[in-house]
Amino acid sequence: MQKVLNKQIVLEKRPVGKIADGDMRFCEQAVEDIPDGAVLIQNQYVSIDPTHRIWMSSMRQYMDPIELGAVIRALGVGKVIGSKDSSLKAGDIVTGELGWQTHSVRNAKELFPVKMVPEPLSSLLSVYGLTGVTAYFGLLDIGEPKAGETVLVSGAAGAVGSVVGQIAKIKGCKVVGVCGSDEKCDWLVNEFGFDAAIQYKRQNIPEALKESCPEGIDVYFENVGGAILEHSLMQMNQFSRLVLCGLISNYNLTSAPEGVKNFAQILMQRIKVQGFIASDYLSRWPEAIAELSSWVQQGKIKYKEDIVEGLSQIPAAVNKLFDGTNSGKLMAKVN
């Protein structure tokens, strides 16, 4: 076997507040062997997600936290360059948990071979990956939007939020997005076809919600939490649905948030609230990807990607998610 030097990023210590440089460490390891049933992958793109901040913490969460000293867990897309499993051969494209590293050795059973490789390859981590699928099942399965209803999306210009809004438009809803810059508001309305956008850093949120959702909110797709959630609860209709996808405004907090103001509206308006994790739908991902692909081909769904070059850029890039400077699905090209 040709010797491969694997460059990796490992978790050095658990972040306090924003992720800092010293929380991660670069290292190198030679790949000596591929065990039976496994393959060696040259990673192409690895995902950088808000959930990295959760995984790096020791909070009670939906998976085990990343262990100190371990390679940072991450979804990725890569090319098989060595195989000791009959189901995969060199040249095959696979997705799966590949980690923040240039190469991965994985059991073939843990991987998802890609039969129809899309163009660009990176879309396997964006619209045809975690974020597209999250938007699809969260909105359609949990939000159950009906034509004519009003759908509000927070984090609306991001990877998940922008796809949520466009699917809601396909389903005949009125769609309002909340985001953090005037440029993103412009994308929402003029590129992604939202009916209205609210710039939460500049506008008075309660007033803007009343103005843009005069008939109330029927589905609220929540990516952010905090003040946006608290104000939105006051505008939600009876028997509306709150899809709890993410709470990014909480991820860097150094103490527990004090609770949600206007929580009583869940009772008063009989709001259905459900959290979910996209992996709950793993067996149904192909269904979502088939429909997303048809919408992309018909020009009904557009998506943005923010790709940084090289493993070395990841520690600096991850905080773009928390200061809002990412333009679309954030990932790194590592080979």
Ligand SMILES: NC(=O)c1ccc[n+]([C@@H]2O[C@H](COP(=O)([O-])OP(=O)(O)OC[C@H]3O[C@@H](n4cnc5c(N)ncnc54)[C@H](OP(=O)(O)O)[C@@H]3O)[C@@H](O)[C@H]2O)c1
């Ligand atoms: N449940 C699941 O299975 C699942 C799967 C994937 C993602 N998620 C969640 O979905 C959400 C979006 O993830 P993504 O990958 O699509 O990221 P993204 O939206 O592309 O990027 C994150 C965005 O969040 C906004 N943001 C950051 N801090 C904020 C704050 N304090 N207040 C308001 N907005 C803030 C920023 O946009 P602005 O410029 O608008 O502030 C930033 O660009 C996250 O909460 C993530 O955890 C959940």
